[in-house]
Amino acid sequence: MNGQIIKVISNDYTVKLDNNEKIVCKPRGVFRNRNITPLAGDFVKVNYENKIIEDILPRKNELKRPPVSNIDIAIVVVSTVNPDFGINLLDKMINIIEFNNIEPVIVITKSDLSLTDKIKEYISYFKEIGYKVFFNTELDDIKGYIKNKTVILTGQTGVGKSSLLNKLDSSLNLKTDEISKALGRGKHTTRAVEFYEIGSSYLADTPGFSSLNFEGMTKEDIRDNFKEFNEYRNNCKYSDCMHIKEDDCYIKNLVEQGKINKDRYDDYLGFIKEKENESISFNIKGKK
Numbered sequence: 001m002n003g004q005i006i007k008v009i010s011n012d013y014t015v016k017l018d019n020n021e022k023i024v025c026k027p028r029g030v031f032r033n034r035n036i037t038p039l040a041g042d043f044v045k046v047n048y049e050n051k052i053i054e055d056i057l058p059r060k061n062e063l064k065r066p067p068v069s070n071i072d073i074a075i076v077v078v079s080t081v082n083p084d085f086g087i088n089l090l091d092k093m094i095n096i097i098e099f100n101n102i103e104p105v106i107v108i109t110k111s112d113l114s115l116t117d118k119i120k121e122y123i124s125y126f127k128e129i130g131y132k133v134f135f136n137t138e139l140d141d142i143k144g145y146i147k148n149k150t151v152i153l154t155g156q157t158g159v160g161k162s163s164l165l166n167k168l169d170s171s172l173n174l175k176t177d178e179i180s181k182a183l184g185r186g187k188h189t190t191r192a193v194e195f196y197e198i199g200s201s202y203l204a205d206t207p208g209f210s211s212l213n214f215e216g217m218t219k220e221d222i223r224d225n226f227k228e229f230n231e232y233r234n235n236c237k238y239s240d241c242m243h244i245k246e247d248d249c250y251i252k253n254l255v256e257q258g259k260i261n262k263d264r265y266d267d268y269l270g271f272i273k274e275k276e277n278e279s280i281s282f283n284i285k286g287k288k
């Protein structure tokens with residue numbers, strides 16, 4: 001029988017079968033020998049009688065932290081205040097999500113506390129370049145958009161990820177504030193992931209992260225994950241233009257004309273610098 005892993009607690013894998021039944025399975029011993037770990041999100045073949053995961057179907061994508069696979073959408077939750085809205089972190093999360101072939105969807109929280117013109121400007125800009133942006137009050141729209149999708153919630157600690165899940169499904173009763181931090185980061189629960197069924201969607205809450213980097217990505221990858229560059233890149237003089245110091249760079253012109261958001265472009269320059277510094281320290285370490 002086929003199904004999808006929707007919950008992992010140490011070596012217990014809850015599989016939702018195609019007939020909607022849920023069973024708890026163990027993985028086949030051979031996975032361990034081959035160093036294969038089934039992930040929450042995996043589509044699997046199971047032996048129903050023995051409750052064994054026999055096979056893992058090819059993954060569309062997989063993430064290390066949280067350890068999940070086959071994600072369609074990552075909801076990037078950002079608050080206007082507490083913690084303050086920061087375009088740099090948002091751009092970084094979007095870049096890494098794009099790199100993993102996942103669609104980022106932005107959800108803004110705490111607009112009841114504050115909503116500056118600057119944030120409104122960013123919201124319209126993100127919409128203009130093709131991203132979906134919702135407020136956490138637009139619950140029906142969010143539900144409609146994620147219908148039948150496998151979704152993770154990501155974002156800084158305290159932005160309101162668990163609160164959003166509770167609002168999407170009031171029967172969830174997820175812990176918010178301090179307690180959720182302890183749970184999410186606790187040693188014994190780091191490998192625990194659960195997808196909640198909300199309507200016909202699967203959503204996983206993830207603990208807020210403390211640091212993010214561009215591990216495994218090249219400078220070109222970082223460039224190509226800026227959606228608004230791609231449409232116009234053929235207008236640059238050089239086909240491999242990095243849009244930094246090159247002559248006749250169309251993208252730089254668009255930034256000067258205010259058609260590409262300057263803050264986002266500055267974040268791009270910063271990310272490239274960060275990547276360069278990462279490579280330098282890597283080389284130094286490598287020589288020792």
Ligand SMILES: Nc1nc2c(ncn2[C@@H]2O[C@H](COP(=O)(O)OP(=O)(O)OP(=O)(O)O)[C@@H](O)[C@H]2O)c(=O)[nH]1
Nearest residue numbers: 109110157158159160161162163176177180207208
């Ligand atoms: N005023 C207001 N408060 C909110 C909103 N969303 C969440 N909060 C509050 O913000 C605090 C943090 O919310 P959580 O849902 O625990 O945040 P989280 O993103 O799950 O945090 P971690 O689990 O630590 O990653 C809680 O006190 C919530 O009640 C909102 O839209 N408006």
Ligand SMILES: [Mg+2]
Nearest residue numbers: 161162176180
């Ligand atoms: Mg939480």
Ligand SMILES: [Zn+2]
Nearest residue numbers: 236241243249
């Ligand atoms: Zn260019």
